[in-house]
Amino acid sequence: MAKARTLFFCTECGNEAPRWQGQCPACQAWNTLVEQPAQAARRAEAASPPARSGGGGVPTRLRDVAGAERQRWHTGLDEFDFVLGGGIVPGSVVLVGGEPGIGKSTILLQVAACLEAAGYPTLYASGEESALQVKLRADRVGWAAGEVTLLAETELETILLRAAERAPQVLLVDSIQAVYTPDLEGAPGNVGQVRECAARFQRFAKQTGTAVFLVGHVTKGGGIAGPKTLEHIVDTVLYFEGAGGLDNRVLRATKNRFGGVDEIGVFRMSAEGLVPVANPSELFLGERASPASGTAVVATMEGTRPLLVEVQALATKAAYGAPQRVSTGFDPKRLALLLAVLEKRAGMVFGQLDVFLNVVGGLRLVETAGDAAIAVALVSSVLDRAVPGDAVFIGELGLGGEIRPVGQVERRLGEAARMGFHTGYLAPRARPKQLPSGLAVVGTGDVRSLIDRVFG
Ligand code: TYD
Ligand code: MG
Numbered sequence: 001m002a003k004a005r006t007l008f009f010c011t012e013c014g015n016e017a018p019r020w021q022g023q024c025p026a027c028q029a030w031n032t033l034v035e036q037p038a039q040a041a042r043r044a045e046a047a048s049p050p051a052r053s054g055g056g057g058v059p060t061r062l063r064d065v066a067g068a069e070r071q072r073w074h075t076g077l078d079e080f081d082f083v084l085g086g087g088i089v090p091g092s093v094v095l096v097g098g099e100p101g102i103g104k105s106t107i108l109l110q111v112a113a114c115l116e117a118a119g120y121p122t123l124y125a126s127g128e129e130s131a132l133q134v135k136l137r138a139d140r141v142g143w144a145a146g147e148v149t150l151l152a153e154t155e156l157e158t159i160l161l162r163a164a165e166r167a168p169q170v171l172l173v174d175s176i177q178a179v180y181t182p183d184l185e186g187a188p189g190n191v192g193q194v195r196e197c198a199a200r201f202q203r204f205a206k207q208t209g210t211a212v213f214l215v216g217h218v219t220k221g222g223g224i225a226g227p228k229t230l231e232h233i234v235d236t237v238l239y240f241e242g243a244g245g246l247d248n249r250v251l252r253a254t255k256n257r258f259g260g261v262d263e264i265g266v267f268r269m270s271a272e273g274l275v276p277v278a279n280p281s282e283l284f285l286g287e288r289a290s291p292a293s294g295t296a297v298v299a300t301m302e303g304t305r306p307l308l309v310e311v312q313a314l315a316t317k318a319a320y321g322a323p324q325r326v327s328t329g330f331d332p333k334r335l336a337l338l339l340a341v342l343e344k345r346a347g348m349v350f351g352q353l354d355v356f357l358n359v360v361g362g363l364r365l366v367e368t369a370g371d372a373a374i375a376v377a378l379v380s381s382v383l384d385r386a387v388p389g390d391a392v393f394i395g396e397l398g399l400g401g402e403i404r405p406v407g408q409v410e411r412r413l414g415e416a417a418r419m420g421f422h423t424g425y426l427a428p429r430a431r432p433k434q435l436p437s438g439l440a441v442v443g444t445g446d447v448r449s450l451i452d453r454v455f456g
Contacts, residue, residue, distance in 0.1 A: 014229030079276040085259015098240030113144035123168040127154040127178030141273035156181040175215035263303035281308040284361035291389040294381035298373035299412035306415035313377035329359030345401025369406040371397035390422040405430030
């Protein structure tokens with residue numbers, strides 16, 4: 001019999017190593033390598049039934065692999081299906097990550113309820129909460145949740161056994177950190193446990209065609225259960241994010257083997273669970289009753305979806321010491337760059353000013369398409385003159401002060417027109433052939449002419 005191969009892996013970053021070392025070669029952390037017996041995994045593999053299509057250790061021609069036509073199960077929760085790329089893919093494993101209390105258990109219970117209502121049997125394995133606690137949540141989110149089958153269990157083997165017996169089409173596990181296997185040493189939530197359990201769920205999903213959803217808590221560092229280790233194992237990673245104190249929740253696909261990444265779904269946490277937001281632009285436009293100085297609107301893209309977002313800037317005389325630059329929802333380095341460009345190319349001096357920048361609604365603005373709006377908001381605050389309330393800005397700012405075109409201008413302008421905006425400022429070259437009705441565009445090639453056009 002072959003000698004059992006022993007693998008070591010880092011409990012910090014999940015890196016695998018063939019032998020023990022004091023320092024992890026990948027993340028340089030000390031004393032983090034632990035042993036993982038590989039036999040357990042292989043034993044399970046040997047005992048498991050052959051895969052449904054292809055596989056089984058037998059080479060198969062691709063055209064003979066059954067089930068190639070990608071079928072999807074629709075939950076009926078449209079925002080959720082959209083983020084997944086058009087529904088649940090059978091046999092896929094989806095990780096739903098987020099901070100504690102953000103609403104991961106709520107959304108999965110709602111998904112389970114919707115699936116039951118749509119005729120897909122589900123099994124909800126709860127390792128964190130008792131049956132009664134889940135029942136109380138079910139009462140809040142509505143009638144259909146009563147049909148969901150609950151399994152209050154934390155041991156991996158039992159969950160897989162029950163899942164094999166009941167053969168649900170969708171298995172939901174809340175959370176992966178609460179599940180453990182006695183094959184491995186270490187407490188539940190330990191990186192080794194989490195990795196092994198996730199890998200076993202992945203194998204189960206592929207062998208049976210069951211779709212598996214795993215809840216994963218985000219650790220303080222921002223990673224899910226031992227930075228990034230889980231993200232490699234699963235097919236799709238959805239992050240559930242919120243904005244401090246607000247009820248807005250954004251579900252974002254950061255990895256998707258079966259769809260686009262960066263697609264978002266927007267929800268609002270209500271007393272009766274999560275409610276999809278049909279018109280997300282409304283949510284991120286803030287309270288725009290009367291235009292105040294320092295605010296401007298950008299038409300940004302979230303995945304394939306255009307979204308109007310308001311940015312607010314406040315530039316005030318620095319009280320003492322070095323002026324502050326505080327930015328919420330926007331990269332502070334890019335803010336510094338925009339300030340430098342405004343100073344050098346448009347003669348706006350920020351040297352003695354504290355600068356605060358905020359993206360309304362708790363969204364993170366990552367696209368450079370927001371540069372023009374941020375520049376205008378900054379200038380508006382310095383001049384203390386309001387930007388016209390019906391103007392939207394689309395463009396990247398170059399170091400030379402030039403406004404650069406960005407992609408998907410038609411969709412951005414379409415969303416702006418839909419939301420009642422009348423003027424779009426963009427790079428002259430970005431002007432689309434066809435304009436949505438009710439909207440005019442102003443082409444400005446550099447930041448100085450942009451400021452002149454807006455503030456006269
Ligand atoms: P939960 O789904 O338990 O979060 P997670 O699983 O990510 O830790 O959601 C917890 C929060 O949501 C809690 O503060 C209560 C709130 N909530 C509502 O506001 N309305 C509801 O209908 C439900 C079920 C929860
Ligand atoms: Mg929970």
